[in-house]
Amino acid sequence: MSATAASPAEAGYNRMAILSLTCAVVAVAGFFFGGFTSLAVFAVGAGHVALNQINSDGGQGRQLARVSLAVGYAIAIFGLLITVMSVLGLYT
Numbered sequence: 001m002s003a004t005a006a007s008p009a010e011a012g013y014n015r016m017a018i019l020s021l022t023c024a025v026v027a028v029a030g031f032f033f034g035g036f037t038s039l040a041v042f043a044v045g046a047g048h049v050a051l052n053q054i055n056s057d058g059g060q061g062r063q064l065a066r067v068s069l070a071v072g073y074a075i076a077i078f079g080l081l082i083t084v085m086s087v088l089g090l091y092t
Helices: 015-033 039-057 062-088
Strands: none
Touching (some): 015 062
């Protein structure tokens, strides 16, 4: 056993950043193939947690978290627009 532990920067990508990107990819697939957008919430939440962890502890994965935030927010906005258009009768 080593006396010095590996720093988070040497440990690789932040796990929450990877999880947020995975949720974003699944949310994109769900949006295009099933029309549901609920997984975008998890992508956004995990992305914010990942950025917070990276800012406080260091490590890699900032771009993964930012991409998943952008994708998650975009899917959420499209879902909201489709919902509003459906209620108004503009989207069938």
